[in-house]
Amino acid sequence: MDSDVRTVRVAVVGATGYSGAELTVLLARHRQAEISSLFSSEGGKSAPFSRLHPALAARSGPGVRPFRLEALLESAPDAVFLATPHETSAELAPNLLERGMSVIDISAAFRLKNPAVFEAAYGFAHPAPQLLTEAVYGLTEWSGDRLLGARLVANPGCYPTSVLLALKPILDLLAPAIPVVCDSKSGTSGAGKKADLAFSFSELSENHKAYGVSGHRHEPEMLQELGLAPGTPFSFVPHLLPIVRGMLSTIHVSFAAPQTAEDLFSRFAAAYAGSPFVSVRPHGEMPDVRSVANTPNAAIGFCLRDGGRRAVLVSVIDNLLKGAASQAVQNFNRVFGFPETEGLE
Template sequence: MVKVGIVGGTGYTGVELMRLLARHDGVSLHAITSRKEAGMPVAEMYPSLRGHVDLAFSTPQDAQLQQCDVVFFATPNGIAMSEATALLDAGVRVIDLAADFRIRDVAEWEKWYGMSHASPALVAEAVYGLPEVNREAIRQARLIANPGCYPTAVQLGFLPLIEAGVVNAESLIADCKSGVSGAGRKAEVHALLCEAGDNFKAYGVAGHRHLPEIRQGLASAGGAPIGLTFVPHLTPMIRGIHATLYARLNRDVDVQALFEQRYAQERFVDVMPAGSLPETRSVRGGNTCRIAVHRPQGGDTVVVLSVIDNLVKGAAGQAIQNMNLMFGLPEGQGLDIVPLLP
């Protein structure tokens, strides 16, 4: 049994990790930390966990995380970079669900995240945890940078086109829509039901932190820099990301076959039949990314529709998929979930 700790379990990625780990046969949940809520039973804050998680939140000191095999950081940006070293030194493997280790160019990271990086050396060591790209490296990794939610949906949608070199990579467009849980469980006015409900808007048009992460991944896949316009939008639902991706084909190609071949062995990427229109609810609660490819009016603009649950394949589910790979467990263990529809 893999002994698991969670740092910062009071947010949505924290409770989602617990939801999934509670039904994972290969792990035991050792500790969940929260300085602020130390002592409170987890199930008191999240009654959905009553009968499933008996732990209380503990302080980092009491948690004795160095006894764990793996620790998940479900914390704000900037925490894991300060606390990971001690755990790694103690032989604990670390999966950071925040952004601390996602960007290899530390100066670029510092610019977008507005703080100095506490552990540049770890950035170089960290493996970007997108199994569909880095599976073998993940198996060997001590430290995983778990991808962002938008980057997961966008990269999985563009990868087959970029890897095959069949699109003009200088003018990609990613028009993305996210449920409000992407903003986390923070007391902020813009995420109130009365602000975000029955409403639709773009945000971060001038520049969103997931832009450099996506650019890095696609540039690596294509072997050359890419040009991307990324516009995220807030949509009045709880979970789900829908990425609508646009690229110009530079040659005639069977895009459906291209996607099917690329993901033929991927358990958590579902290339839907030609003509499909994936819905976010078709992956609600599950770890699957569903993708459909279109060429409207048969033209040279390819439109990729890619949906994930931002809290699962976009966060906690992918983190567990990475953990499974790191510990030699079946990649899908604990993730064999039928999405909740309706």
């Protein structure tokens, strides 16, 4: 490594999971990140990362070890990525922050600001509610300068990333009383690698199904980040696609006043003018999952209906990258003042 280049020592907890493995690959090629340690769960095995994920890492890389807090501390990282279950992140992050490390958490443990809303959505009382207000919600393109120097970053959920990127630029144009309808579809890797009958090949192959219809835990996250009070007319329904990775949200909106294609395109284009990973399609041209799968990119398309009184938006991302790992690296870059694209091009 070039001795003139400032490096940050990083650890990944959850490196054996779907999003943690993607993250590890991105960090391994990041010129300003030096991997200090990689961990599985406490019950995991020690193995070279390249043996655990041969498709992702051809060369032998750093070893993955069963998680031990002492081993993590001994490796002396400056920043720790948590690609772990929400409960694990919620317990671990305060410990790491106390020891002066930065934390970028891919779980939902620090995304919601209100502890009561968190408990209702995730089913357990938050062990460190005082950190919820401090955590910076890392939808990178909308985080302004809040990420620079942040101690704790809450990486957004994959569904919220796809929905928020499309809705935020036009939020003030929407008719207040007419519900926004978000029809979102995800590849099966969105649920992680754990075994579950509902996610088995036989259940999902040549199939397509809705779930969480009565209320999904990502809905309060979307409402919070859109600045909408709980109870605002808003409908989010996730679906499972018989593909491994990728996510597509079709969002139906109504405007307070009719819009033109030119005005709407200008809105989106202005919002993402300086954003290397978000592209906006011309009116009527819809992006598909394949155009962003295996990339850190998001793409947004829109089509006006009813003389400009309504629009259909389509937003696509790779759930494991822009929905998790690559957005975490974008946020890492912003926290440490590195170019946003470092490790991602």
